[in-house]
Structure formats: structure tokens, C-alpha cells
Amino acid sequence: MYEPKPEVISAKYITAETDHMAYQPGMDNIGSDIQDEVIARMNAYDADCYTSADVQRALNRDVLQPEDFAALLSPAAAPFLEQMAQRAQMETRKHFGNSVQMFTPLYIANYCENYCIYCGFNCHNKIRRAKLDMDEIERELQAIAATGLQEILLLTGESRTMSPVEYIGEAVKLARQHFRVIGVEIYPVNVSEYAYLHECGVDYVTVFQETYDADKYQTLHLGGHKRIFPYRLNAQERALMGGMRGVGFAALLGLSDFRKDAFATGLHAYLLQRKYPHAEIAFSCPRLRPIINNDTINPKDVHEPQLLQVVCAYRLFMPFASITISTRERAGFRDHIIGLAATKISAGVDVGIGGHSGEDKGDEQFEISDDRSVDEVYQAIKAHGLQPVMADYLYV
Numbered sequence: 001m002y003e004p005k006p007e008v009i010s011a012k013y014i015t016a017e018t019d020h021m022a023y024q025p026g027m028d029n030i031g032s033d034i035q036d037e038v039i040a041r042m043n044a045y046d047a048d049c050y051t052s053a054d055v056q057r058a059l060n061r062d063v064l065q066p067e068d069f070a071a072l073l074s075p076a077a078a079p080f081l082e083q084m085a086q087r088a089q090m091e092t093r094k095h096f097g098n099s100v101q102m103f104t105p106l107y108i109a110n111y112c113e114n115y116c117i118y119c120g121f122n123c124h125n126k127i128r129r130a131k132l133d134m135d136e137i138e139r140e141l142q143a144i145a146a147t148g149l150q151e152i153l154l155l156t157g158e159s160r161t162m163s164p165v166e167y168i169g170e171a172v173k174l175a176r177q178h179f180r181v182i183g184v185e186i187y188p189v190n191v192s193e194y195a196y197l198h199e200c201g202v203d204y205v206t207v208f209q210e211t212y213d214a215d216k217y218q219t220l221h222l223g224g225h226k227r228i229f230p231y232r233l234n235a236q237e238r239a240l241m242g243g244m245r246g247v248g249f250a251a252l253l254g255l256s257d258f259r260k261d262a263f264a265t266g267l268h269a270y271l272l273q274r275k276y277p278h279a280e281i282a283f284s285c286p287r288l289r290p291i292i293n294n295d296t297i298n299p300k301d302v303h304e305p306q307l308l309q310v311v312c313a314y315r316l317f318m319p320f321a322s323i324t325i326s327t328r329e330r331a332g333f334r335d336h337i338i339g340l341a342a343t344k345i346s347a348g349v350d351v352g353i354g355g356h357s358g359e360d361k362g363d364e365q366f367e368i369s370d371d372r373s374v375d376e377v378y379q380a381i382k383a384h385g386l387q388p389v390m391a392d393y394l395y396v
Contacts, residue, residue, distance in 0.1 A: 011113035011114070011224045012113065012224075014223055014228070015222070018227055020214070020217065020221065020229050021228075021230060023228060023230065024225070024231075026190075027225075027228065028190040028238060029231075030237060032234050032237050034237065034275065035230055035233050037267075037271060038212065038271065039214065042212055042263055045260055045263050047259040047260070048074070049074075050071045050074035050075075050077075052080070054071040055072060055076050058072050059080065059083055059316075064316055064317045066270065068317070069266055069267070069313060069316075069317040070263055072084060072309070072313040072316060073262050073309065073310065074259065077313075078309065081308065085341070087312075088311075088315040088340050089339070091315055091316060091341075092315060092319075092340065092341055094319070096343045097387070098386045098387045099387045099392075100338050100344065100381050100386050100387065101322070101345070102344075102345060102346075102347050102374070102378065102381075102389065102390055103149060103151035103181070103183075103344065103347075104144055104147075104152060104346055104348050105153040105154075105155055105185070105346060105351065106137075106140055106141070106152055106153065106155065106356065107155045107350075107353050108132045108137055108154060108155070108353070109132065110129055110131075110156075110157045110353050111129050111131060111156075111162035111163060112159050113158060113159045113161065113224045113225065114158050114221065114225065114227070115221070116210075116226060117220055118252070118288060123223070123224065130353040130354065131162055131163065131353070134170060134171070136354060136357075136359065137174055139357040139359075140354065140356045141177075143356045143357040144178075144348070145178040147348055147373070147374040147375070149390060151179060151181035151182075151183075151392075152175055152179045152182055152183070153182075153183040153185055153206070154171055154172065154184050154186075155184070155185045155186065156187070158186070158226055160225070163187075165193045165197065168184065168197065169197055170200075172197060172200040173200050176200070179391075180390075180391040180393060181203050181204075182201055182202055182203055183202065183203060183246075184197060184205055185206045185207070185248075188207060188225075188235035191242045193242070194238055194241070194242025194243070195242035195243050196242075197242070198243040198244055202244065203393065204245065204246030204247060204280065204282065205236065205239040205244050205246070205248065206248030206249075206250070207232065207235040207236055207248070208250045208251070208252055208286070209249070209250070209251055210251065211261050212251060212261055212265070213257065213261070216255065217229050220255060233268070236248075236249065236268075236272060237272060237275075240272070240279050245278075245279070245280055246282060247272070247279060247281065247282070248284055249268055249282070249284070250265065250284035250285070251265045252287075252288055253288065253302045253307065253310065254287050254288035254301075255288060265283065266313070266314055266318065269281050270317065273318075280322070281318060281320070281321040281322070282321060282322040282324065282344070283322070283324070284323075285307060285310060285324070285326065285342075286326045286328050287302050287328055287329070288302075304333055307329070307333075311325070311337060311340075312340065312341050314341070315341040322343050322344050324342065324344040324346070325338065325342040325345055327346050327349045327371070329369055329370065330369045331369070331380070335384060345377060347374045347376075347377035348372075348377070349368055349370070351368060
């Protein structure tokens with residue numbers, strides 16, 4: 001039986017002066033050794049030291065090791081992008097056939113207690129805040145289910161006060177009545193809380209680390225629970241300990257050195273799957289996007305060729321992993337990527353609060369580039385000779 005822990009420390013007391021590497025009271029510290037290895041190897045990673053011979057050697061391997069993955073993310077791999085894409089397409093077809101999974105995100109609240117300078121939801125940004133009640137969530141779920149989708153990703157802003165775990169759990173129970181596969185992208189929680197959400201019906205948990213550069217992380221996260229770097233980094237392992245069958249990984253490419261962040265993301269997933277072989281691994285590949293009240297925020301040095309390189313490197317390093325291509329990217333690029341390496345695509349996306357049922361109660365987290373409907377994305381997948389799949393999992 002899940003019993004919520006009392007909040008020993010409020011998010012408002014976690015400020016820019018708080019040690020971002022120190023767990024706070026009430027936060028599970030599972031004592032994992034994965035974090036230290038990821039950070040040490042990322043810090044030692046010098047993308048410029050790799051040669052074309054290193055890249056070719058990686059492309060010739062049947063099973064890639066972390067050092068091969070590092071080579072494929074390096075500038076030396078740029079001339080091999082066509083070869084990487086061809087090999088990625090072959091691996092994708094081998095393990096996933098022609099199928100492409102479809103889903104949509106549902107934002108149920110945008111209240112946030114964190115001060116992340118790049119995010120539209122941050123607590124100091126002046127936006128319309130909203131939280132859907134259960135009747136409103138039901139209307140959103142019905143509107144989405146009517147499109148034929150059978151997988152949904154529930155999201156909130158990172159506020160335990162306004163979106164407590166119990167609230168998220170009740171939303172999940174409603175979603176289970178309409179959808180076969182349910183994911184959550186929420187603030188990191190403790191093992192018992194992940195277990196509770198799993199009991200409510202959650203299949204997988206996605207957490208964006210944003211950047212694995214701890215020093216850069218400190219300058220970007222100036223307040224709230226999100227400031228605590230190790231609690232966020234170890235969230236996927238806590239989710240698996242809580243019974244989740246799948247976990248998703250992502251760095252927000254453009255916040256820091258994208259090659260180092262992509263390397264750390266892949267290595268993090270790789271090490272966690274070695275420790276938990278049953279875990280289903282997924283990657284998201286988001287680039288920084290403009291936000292309300294700050295349209296100068298954009299990805300740094302991460303253009304479409306670099307993003308394609310990252311996606312293909314993920315596929316070659318972890319061929320069984322699911323890869324999602326975000327609506328942050330333009331439609332043509334997304335359609336190209338699903339033909340090569342991505343296996344999952346969102347459709348009919350609205351990143352505001354209440355938009356699916358036409359209520360439009362709260363502002364968006366970021367700007368999207370692909371606003372196509374579910375049917376439009378479905379037809380685009382078929383036009384590429386691929387098979388749209390609404391759910392990859394059945395409960396019996």
C-alpha cells in the first residue's frame with residue numbers, strides 16, 4: 001500500500017545556493033554506482049580525438065561497445081552519415097520490421113516549482129497556469145481516444161503541491177479505461193511512488209536529464225527539486241525498482257555540448273539495461289525550442305545533420321531500443337527519420353492544457369513544429385511504406 005512521505009523540505013527552500021549534488025530530506029538515495037561511471041566517462045570523452053578509422057571500425061562491428069558509440073558521435077563521423085543511416089535502417093527493420101508506433105502527449109497541469117531558465121513552465125515565467133480536474137481529464141482522454149490512438153503519455157509541470165502523486169495516479173486510472181499503453185513524464189519520485197503509479201496502470205516512465213554536465217546543470221536549474229542533479233539522474237533506476245517495465249532517456253540537445261550529452265544519455269541507458277536486463281529502453285531526441293516570453297532560446301550547434309547523427313548512433317549502439325522523434329522537429333524531417341531509425345512518433349499534439357477537447361485552459365511548454373493530426377501522420381507513415389501501430393502491448 002502506497003503511503004505518501006511527508007514533504008520534509010519544500011521546493012521553495014531549494015534555491016541557487018543549495019548544493020545541487022546533495023540529496024535533500026525525503027529523497028530516496030538508492031546508492032547506485034551508475035551515475036559515477038556515466039559522469040566520469042562523459043567527462044573523459046573527447047569527441048575530437050576520433051579518426052575516420054575509428055568510425056569505420058565501429059561501423060564494421062556487429063555489436064557496438066561504448067567506445068564505438070563515442071566514435072559515431074564524433075565530428076569524424078560526419079562524412080559517414082550516409083553509411084550510418086543505411087546501417088541504422090537495416091538494424092531498425094531487423095528488430096522492428098516496418099512498424100512505427102503512434103502516441104500523443106496529454107498535459108494535465110502546467111504548475112511548476114522549478115526555476116529552469118530554458119523552460120516555458122518555469123515558476124518565474126508569466127504564463128496561464130492550469131490544472132485539469134478529473135472530469136476535464138476524462139473529456140481530454142475521450143477526445144484523444146476518438147482519434148484511434150491507443151497509447152498516451154501523461155505530463156505535468158513539476159509541482160508536487162499542485163500535481164501530487166495521488167492526483168497523477170487517479171488520472172492514470174482514468175487513462176487505463178481508454179488506452180492500452182500509458183507512460184508518464186512527471187517530476188522524479190521515490191521508489192514507492194513509482195510502485196504506486198505502476199499499480200495505477202503506468203507502463204513506462206520518461207525523464208529528461210536535460211544535460212549530464214553537472215556544472216552546466218547547476219547554472220540552468222536555479223531552484224526547486226529539479227536542482228538536485230543526482231536525484232534526477234537516478235530516476236529511471238528507481239522507476240525500474242518500482243516495477244515499471246520501461247524507461248525513457250533524453251538530454252535536451254543544445255543546452256550544453258550535445259555530443260557529450262548524447263554520449264552520456266546512451267551510456268546511461270546501456271549501463272542500466274545491463275543491470276536490469278528485462279528493462280525496455282527508449283530514447284527521445286529533443287532539441288531546445290523557443291518558449292513563451294523568450295523566443296531567443298534555440299538549439300546551439302545542433303542542426304538536422306547533427307540530430308540525424310545522434311539518432312543513428314543511438315540505433316547502432318542499442319538496436320533494440322525504441323526511439324521517439326519529437327514534434328519539436330519539422331514534419332519532413334520526422335517522416336525521414338522514421339524511415340531510418342526512429343520507431344515512435346507523436347501525432348495530434350497539443351502541448352497546452354486542455355487543448356485536445358477545445359478548452360485551452362493553460363499555456364504551452366514550448367513551440368512545436370509539426371502540428372499534423374493523427375490521421376495526417378498515420379497517412380504519412382503509410383506513404384513511406386511503413387505500418388502505423390497504435391499499441392505494442394496487450395494486457396491479458
